[in-house]
Amino acid sequence: MDDFLIRALAAGFGVAIVAGPMGSFVVWRRLAFFGETLAHSALLGVALGLVLHFSATLGIIAVALLIGVLLVIGEGQGGRGRPGLPTDTLLGILAHTALAAGLVALALLDPVRVDLMAYLFGDILAVGTADILWIYGTGAVALGVLMAIWRPLLAITIDAELARVEGVKVRAVRLVFVVLMALVISVSLKIVGIVLITSLLVIPAAAARRFARTPEQMAVGAALIGCAAVALGMAGSFHWDTPSGPSIVLGAALIFAVVSLWPTRRPRRRARGSGKISRSG
Amino acid sequence: MSIDPAPANPTPREGETGTLVEVRGICLSFGATEVLSDAGLTVREGEVVTLVGPNGAGKTTLIRVLLGLLRPDSGTVWLRPGLSIGYVPQSLSVDPVLPLSVRRFLELPRRPRPGGIERALAEVGAGHTLDLPLQTLSGGETRRVLLARALLREPDLLVLDEPVQGVDLTGQAELYGLIGRIRHERGLGVLLVSHDLHLVMAATDEVICLNHHVCCAGRPEMVSRHPEYIALFGPAIAQSFAIYAHAHDHEHDAAGRVIAVPGPEEAGDNGEGGGGDG
Secondary structure, three states: OOHHHHHHHHHHHHHHHHHHHHHHHHHHOOOHHHHHHHHHOHHHHHHHHHHHOOOHHHHHHHHHHHHHHHHHHHHHHOOOOOOOOOHHHHHHHHHHHHHHHHHHHHHHHOOOOOOHHHHHHOOHHHOOHHHHHHHHHHHHHHHHHHHHOHHHHHHHHHOHHHHHHOOOOHHHHHHHHHHHHHHHHHHHHHHHHHHHHHHHHHHHHHHHHOOOOOHHHHHHHHHHHHHHHHHHHHHHHHHHOOOHHHHHHHHHHHHHHHHHHOOOOOOOOOOOOOOOOOOOO | OOOOOOOOOOOOOOOOOOEEEEEEEEEEEEOOEEEEEEEEEEEEOOOEEEEEOOOOOOHHHHHHHHOOOOOOOEEEEEEOOOOOEEEEOOOOOOOOOOOOEHHHHHOOOOOOOOOHHHHHHHHOOOHHHOOOEHHHOOHHHHHHHHHHHHHOOOOOEEEEEOOOOOOOHHHHHHHHHHHHHHHHHHOOEEEEEEOOHHHHHHHOOEEEEEEOEEEEEEOHHHHOOOHHHHHHHOHHHHHHHOOOOOOOOEEEOOOOOEEEOOOOOOOOOOOOOOOOOO
16 A cells, blocks of 8 residues: 555544544534534634744634634623524624635635645645644544543533533633634644535544444444544545545445444333322222 | 511521521613512521522522522622532433433533442432433433432532423422422422422422512411412412412512502501411
């Protein structure tokens, strides 16, 4: 196998392993649109990196962090007498404004130096050793932090107010999670690009739900399914000479379809007699 | 002696031993809508306080202020230092996409001592739910599991928001019986929010009737004869207690706004005709 294929697989697995657990929370907390918004802001980050002469990755992280933190703060302000728009509408406005602003900014700045297609759809075959180190370094940190906040984050996911009464620092945990999202999205961009990144978070987690009995099983299952999707997509891409990012997403979708059609016996509750009502005897 | 029919300002009890929580003078508006106006309550050790009132009266809002989930526009919340509160929210909706058994739910947000989960579930009579997915529980079972999670915190005060909502009548009586038993066995203070007083009467030490402000407060047999209570809940519910009556200083219109009623002697602010000598 060629070196660039090995590097691509290594990078893809690294991203999938982190995207599994993160994606599970995205699914549980219904943050798909939120992730999309962060991803769409990435082009603005690239532009920022160009203007300020530092790397595109740093620019992406900076802009994603800014938007993520603003959204968490805005969420905290919501509800008090504000005739608010639904969250998904606000995110829709923000996401596509950010994407459009990024496209315009890049066109104004330097249309030659930026490979727009690589950012939009990923370019996994172009990853170098430094990229792989960056993916695994960031991924290890993200997974470590996620494990540290696992229980409080799960508690918030189930019932934020109950968690807060029980002493969980809800705002702080949410901010940490947003930072993790920004990091993971910034490193995943290389693989599937801005347009398809949410699918890498959502589809493996959704597929893993079918067999999971605990949150942890779903997180690990999502990571494994993500890796399988990367392998499948790369194989398809190599075999049919198709673009790698979309092929990986199609691989994930294929796994999801197979899993969904897989016949499983739903764990049914044993019917318990409701003998409480009967007064006879 | 007279019973204060509308203690808008409860006497300060912060110095008194045994007070778990004292909420005073809470005013809170959402936009132009005033939800709470000078509302307050006090819960002492081993005491069951029930907050009654119609829908939209601000009961849950007052609870949320007490729990620190809402910041009031004005007013004070005093909690005994180190007070541990067990909170049972009005509802729990966990998306089926999150695979979660009752056991795992009770391990949040911190893992309890070994055996603690089994003991707490047994205490609330829900031992059989231990390994069931949370989403398959009935309304009554969900309440019991939530109660177990509250008990795992070794609370000094239990706060229950509509603990029997969505539970059938038999289950309601069972749940109230359970709450009463836990209170006696553990000697903790209980703050209940409820629509209907008649179910909780027997186990309640103090009833606070709330309709944006505290309409009346006192022992349940007093409150249930209070004209404001009868006006709020209708004569059918209050019928069995409708012996006691006295003059009061205001009424509510359909929107819950206070309408001043000129009393016999220029309607004093409180204490007017409150003789509880029925």
